[in-house]
Amino acid sequence: MSNVIVIEPGRQELNYWRDLWRYRELFYVLAWRDVAVRYKQTVIGAAWAVIRPFLTMVVFTVVFGRIAKLPSDGSAPYPLMVFAGMLPWTFFSTGLSEASASLIGNANLISKVYFPRLIVPTATVVVAFVDFLVSFGILVGMMVWYRFLPGWQVVFLPAFVVFAFIASIGPGLWVTALNVKYRDFRYVIPFIVQFGLYVSPVGFSSHVVPAQWRLLYSLNPLVGVIDGFRWCVLGGQSKLYLPGLAVSAAVAVFFLWFGIRRFRKTEASFADLI
């Protein structure tokens, strides 16, 4: 017979990653379900993905650009700079909050069927990605409006999308695992998201941070993600601070590794805890 499965306590399944590949169909289907359900009973559907970042952008432009009179990146229009930061930020925050609530939301699946649990939080990030694509459309529209042409740097954009994905899934997995055990963590996420919006350079350029603090500031992985996005979109107007980018990337990768590790550790007992 083709496949022999051995079930033993504490067995670190050697074929976990192979299983993950085998269950990729489930990943597509769950992602598709989340997207379908999200837009099924909403009146304006995808418009939500437009309205939220757009209004935040307007507010930030007024508060940081007009009232506080913070400088933009080079000669780039302030709203454009804010929106280029808003995109990865919204992707990150929706991804993080959806992923961390995903296991609890799919409790009935967890307790009744086996599949690599990693699929559930990762599939929800796809929903955030769909929202991201929709609001990316507005960015394009705004660039047309401001007659702003991106430089050659724009080809690196997909790499930074992956970076944003890693930055959200790492902490997402960790918090998901904790959330199953201790439900207190569902209160932590909205706080992190709200707090992070002001700590990360969303409404302002990271160039306003004093030079000696920039490396330290880059410990926040979102700093790297947002700077990278601005560099790609605004072209030469936003200079890339390479040491900071490296630090941010390292932190994001560390969190990914840490998140997966914690997740795998608690995974076996999810069905008993949930």
Place this chain on the structure above:
Amino acid sequence: MPPPVISVERLSKRYLVGHRAERGGSSTYTALRDVMGRELRNAVRKAADVVRGRQVVQGDAVEEFWALNDVSFEVQEGEVLGIIGRNGAGKSTLLKILSRITEPTAGRVTLRGRVASLLEVGTGFHPELTGRENIYLNGAILGMSRAEIRKKFDEIVAFAEVEKFLDTPVKRYSSGMYVRLAFAVAAHLEPEILVVDEVLAVGDAEFQKKCLGKMDEVSRRDGRTVLVVSHNMGLVTSLCRGALWLDRGVMREQGTAEHVVGRYLARSAQGQEHLIRLDDRERPSFVRDDRLRCVALEWVSSLPLRHGEPVKARLHFKVRAPVSDVSAMIGFNSIEGPRVLTYHMDGGKASRHDFGCPGEYSVDLDIDAMILGPHHYSLDVGFRSGNIHLLDFIRDWTQLEVVAGPETPAEIAHAAPHASTGVRLVGSWSWEEPSGELEVVASGPQNLREAGARRRA
């Protein structure tokens, strides 16, 4: 002989359960100091557990509970194995381990082949999605590829009989349609090992028959291995070749289905208790009202119940909030499945009762003579308010044996408990002596009597 498809070796599963420590004496009031002390100790313990990454358990005292204890067995290819036992015997835990949902604490399971588990009908169905979408969703969850589902799509739809509603969200489906669709997807899985938990307890009788046929076909024609957990002994004996009896996590008996079911029924009838607690039983999902909960059933008359003898049963229940027009029901199901006898209070407001304040109450059922023939039965207990509002319902929760009474004819007594002897009623018969030749007259007893009277005169 080929290696067994499933081999389970010394399998154990432990759960940790928390308890509130009992306080001695009268505990009607608690000092704030005690509460604070206890909460502080708990908080420290929980914090320590969090740091060490252990499971956090609510309560003061942590107790180990072995849901499965040192269970070993093997299943050969193409075998249909029934798993029986009372509630809490570890059946579901066993299925969960076999389907890799939860890890065992000790022991080892070797599975040779793809496993599909059906622990619930319609796992992952999303109410907002249409029937068509849910077929794909559910299929993927159960481990089918999209190509596989597409190939079987028409078959699934035909089996479920929902062609017309394919593009309707399933939240608008009747519960029957919902169950049919869910089972149809599961029935078209093609795993080497199928693990099923009592899903057949739902759906109408005709559909149940269809499901049984499908399962039989799966094992017989395709040589697949099936594991079924069921409380329905008739189903186990008719569907399974072998059976396994679990009792409080330990394997009591393994062998042919007839043998194990026989032993199980004999045992559960022997160990009948006068007071059976019902408050900890699982309620079906359609019980939504929690104003009234049945706490226990007490047999006031002696056990075992004897055919033809009077019986007195008492239902203890707790009223949590005012509820009016309450009626109670006790139903007897034959071990083959269907309800055979119901004692109810319907048809008249007289016997119903209003409860204005919370508290513990009881209601008695007096039966002049047990009309059920000697056999094994299971019980349903229910409470209603008015004619439609269901308050509480507990289904199939205990095995009950009715034995032959002094008046029961010998051949009936011998037929039981292997065959159902039905409901045996004493009708009101009367003997008439014809004092001459029987005249053929127009039908009806009145005419017959008149004819007799005429002849006598």
